[in-house]
Amino acid sequence: MKPREFDYQRPATIEHAIELLAEHGGEARVIAGGQSLGPMLNLRLASPEILVDISKLSELTQVQVRGDRFFVGAAVRHADIEDGVVREATPGFLDRVAGGIAYRAVRNRGTIGGSLAHADPAGDWLPVLIALDAVGVARGSKGVREIPIAGLVEGVMTTCLAFDEILTGVLIPRLPSTARWGHCKFCRKPGEFADAIATVVMDRERNRCRVVLAQPVRPPLRLDQTAQIVATLGGLTDGSQAAVRDAVASDLGTWGISADADPYLFRLAAVAVARAVQQAFDR
Amino acid sequence: MTNVKMLLNGRQVSATVSARTSLADFVRDHEGLTGTHVTCEQGICGACTLMIDGRPSRSCITFAVTCWESDVRTIEAFEEDEIMELLRRCFREAHALQCGYCTPGMLMTARDIVTRLPNASRERIRLELSGNLCRCTGYLGIINAIEMALARRRGGLGMPQT
Numbered sequence: 001m002k003p004r005e006f007d008y009q010r011p012a013t014i015e016h017a018i019e020l021l022a023e024h025g026g027e028a029r030v031i032a033g034g035q036s037l038g039p040m041l042n043l044r045l046a047s048p049e050i051l052v053d054i055s056k057l058s059e060l061t062q063v064q065v066r067g068d069r070f071f072v073g074a075a076v077r078h079a080d081i082e083d084g085v086v087r088e089a090t091p092g093f094l095d096r097v098a099g100g101i102a103y104r105a106v107r108n109r110g111t112i113g114g115s116l117a118h119a120d121p122a123g124d125w126l127p128v129l130i131a132l133d134a135v136g137v138a139r140g141s142k143g144v145r146e147i148p149i150a151g152l153v154e155g156v157m158t159t160c161l162a163f164d165e166i167l168t169g170v171l172i173p174r175l176p177s178t179a180r181w182g183h184c185k186f187c188r189k190p191g192e193f194a195d196a197i198a199t200v201v202m203d204r205e206r207n208r209c210r211v212v213l214a215q216p217v218r219p220p221l222r223l224d225q226t227a228q229i230v231a232t233l234g235g236l237t238d239g240s241q242a243a244v245r246d247a248v249a250s251d252l253g254t255w256g257i258s259a260d261a262d263p264y265l266f267r268l269a270a271v272a273v274a275r276a277v278q279q280a281f282d283r
Numbered sequence: 284m285t286n287v288k289m290l291l292n293g294r295q296v297s298a299t300v301s302a303r304t305s306l307a308d309f310v311r312d313h314e315g316l317t318g319t320h321v322t323c324e325q326g327i328c329g330a331c332t333l334m335i336d337g338r339p340s341r342s343c344i345t346f347a348v349t350c351w352e353s354d355v356r357t358i359e360a361f362e363e364d365e366i367m368e369l370l371r372r373c374f375r376e377a378h379a380l381q382c383g384y385c386t387p388g389m390l391m392t393a394r395d396i397v398t399r400l401p402n403a404s405r406e407r408i409r410l411e412l413s414g415n416l417c418r419c420t421g422y423l424g425i426i427n428a429i430e431m432a433l434a435r436r437r438g439g440l441g442m443p444q445t
Contacts, residue, residue: 002303002324004303005301007302008285008302008346010349010351034346035326035341038326038341038343038344039324039325039344042305053348102414103414104339104392104411105332105338105340105341105392105414106326106341108339109335109340109341109345190410191413
């Protein structure tokens, strides 16, 4: 399939990019790596009037230390994260996650900001950055605002970004070397879209524990009861594994997901979380 | 129509094309470089993989206009390349191709494995190849060929496993 005709602009500044988006009133799409938008255009699932290319804007390709947080520009590529461009931010976590996204040829162009703004619930960065309490930075006609990643997503492939707003980057709190993490992703084959992703971050220094679940049918969920249980555990025993299982069932229940109604999704979710927790304790 | 400007196989290329022209269609239809193959047009199969700024990339989901001033190299640019010559030899010896349709993309990925992961295990080679589909070989020949190339570059004999 070939896309419908569209116009294309590569503005030299972010201000001009925002103007272009405002001018086209929702009929423009931002493109950076284009690894999700490209297929959608080819399949005609998206048919914008114009693409606004932000991939070469220098402030969007930077990584900076800002206090105890790392600013990762929206146009930073997955492959660069895999290769360690923000290695100091977490003990191996971001590199590992990036290396598990699609295929190297896709990671060489796909960007972290594009993945977040696309808000595909099968994507890795949403659950991971929610688990890290990361904050998105968006810039639009009305100025700059910070949006916790947990509040960025409003639905499947839907964010709270206005049509004239660009996600310029993400602020990721540094995760200390003593912190533990787990990331379990179920795919039919490596690189395919995930059927379930569970992410666990345990930071005992700062008394933080997060468990996040992503499945392609809905936006990522924070499993807070599970996180509370996990935070109290010294290690995994048969008894504590059962407690984690019960907490996951209870969390999923509050989101209306039950073993009776969705046995497959429920089981995938429960096993993904259990494995992510196990990984975190093994690490 | 939009202007395209890139270094294509070492040659400066400027053209005016529709913005929706994929890089794959551009190199094939406008530049006659038909070694880049197009199949799924959604970034899954890997047949269209070529090098953009030295990194393997999907040319079917990359628009030619977005490659402004990039260094694009298709399979045709690798005739004299030492690593690709070794890979071609190993592919031949290990029966790593039958119909040859996936081969240009396979070679791009193989070259990336050989240069980026010189100590890649057999398991890692399999993982790295997950983004390139082959419908003939069942992959074993391809994995053997890449393993052989890695071993030869390390100075070993590099006989394929059976």
